[in-house]
Amino acid sequence: GENVEQHPSTLSVQEGDSAVIKCTYSDSASNYFPWYKQELGKRPQLIIDIRSNVGEKKDQRIAVTLNKTAKHFSLHITETQPEDSAVYFCAASIRARGAGGTSYGKLTFGQGTILTVHP
Amino acid sequence: DGGITQSPKYLFRKEGQNVTLSCEQNLNHDAMYWYRQDPGQGLRLIYYSQIVNDFQKGDIAEGYSVSREKKESFPLTVTSAQKNPTAFYLCASSITWVNEQFFGPGTRLTVL
Numbered sequence: 001g002e003n004v005e006q007h008p009s010t011l012s013v014q015e016g017d018s019a020v021i022k023c024t025y026s027d028s029a030s031n032y033f034p035w036y037k038q039e040l041g042k043r044p045q046l047i048i049d050i051r052s053n054v055g056e057k058k059d060q061r062i063a064v065t066l067n068k069t070a071k072h073f074s075l076h077i078t079e080t081q082p083e084d085s086a087v088y089f090c091a092a093s094i095r096a097r098g099a100g101g102t103s104y105g106k107l108t109f110g111q112g113t114i115l116t117v118h119p
Numbered sequence: 120d121g122g123i124t125q126s127p128k129y130l131f132r133k134e135g136q137n138v139t140l141s142c143e144q145n146l147n148h149d150a151m152y153w154y155r156q157d158p159g160q161g162l163r164l165i166y167y168s169q170i171v172n173d174f175q176k177g178d179i180a181e182g183y184s185v186s187r188e189k190k191e192s193f194p195l196t197v198t199s200a201q202k203n204p205t206a207f208y209l210c211a212s213s214i215t216w217v218n219e220q221f222f223g224p225g226t227r228l229t230v231l
Contacts, residue, residue, distance in 0.1 A: 001178070009159070032217050043209065043222040044162070089161055093217060105169075105216030106152070106177065109161040 002027040002094050006110025014118050019080050021113045023090035024072040032093035033066060033073050034107070039086045047088075048075070080117045088113045122146065125210050125223035132197070132204070132230050140195045140226045142210035150216050151193035155179060156207040156225075165208075168193055169216060197228065205230045 003026040013019050025033075034049035050057045050064045050073065057064050061080075066073040077084055091107040123144040132138045142151065150169050154162040164177030168187040182201025187193055193212075197204045207227050211220040 006161075034219065043224050045222070046219045049219065095216070106164055106167055106175075107220065108164070108178075109154075111159065111161045 002030060002092055002108040004090060004092050004108045004110045006090050006113060008113060009111065010114045010116070012116045012118065013080050015080060015082060017080055019077045019084070019115055019117075021075045021088055021090070021115070022072060023074070023092075023110050024070075025092040025108075026071070027092070027094050028068070028071060030092040030094045032105075033064070034091050034093075035064060035075050036089045036091065036109075037086045038089065038112075044089060077115075080115075082117050082119050085115055085117045088115055123210065123212050123221055123223040125208075125226050127226060128224065130226055130228045132228065134230055135199045137196055137198050138228065140197070140208055140210075140228070142193045142195065142223060143191055144193075144212045144221075144223075145191060146212060146221065147190070148212035148214050148221075149190070150213045150220075151187070152211040152213075152220060153177070153183075153185065153193070153195045154209045154211065156209055162209065165195065204228055 006023045031052040036044035037047045038044040048062050048064050050066050061078045063076040089112050090110040093105050093107050095105045126141045152167040153165040163179050165183050166185040168174035174187050184196045209225045210223040213220045
């Protein structure tokens, strides 16, 4: 099955600096790569995602890059702010076939990165 | 108010007891998922369902069971066969498997 490795497990930066979190995946058939942010005591929420036909996607201070050949993707946060402090999870989605030819898919998550932004 | 809800927020269980966690969504999503979250291990998939009356085992299905009798509901039963059930359980739903998953607020289960 799919295996997703995420690094680093913890990341500490000063406010205004950039933060980069990297993930690798094992199955070349994976085609959807979301990033989730989970604040303490809250549910995970999608912050950005990218599909396998795109190499880069940007949304204000957040960007994600995908290298299909190397099977890795990265989250970039610029001009970090204290409210960016949270746990960030990457994930990869792979398609599977169920009974009767129905398409299924599931996300495999990385282990998470605890990002701390110091004022 | 649309969304995905889970109940209860906290649940305590004695060893040897089965317990059922509720997950309901009114987003008209076809796909629903159950994850377990333990410190330092990310989210691990327990079961998932793409359509009513069908579901698939995830990566850690042993000791758990589910049903999908209605599109809106995907309850998870933690059975006595689950050796280490104390964890934070998250339910999620999405339009299809290749779209954003929306998470519920979670249920924290503690086995006494």
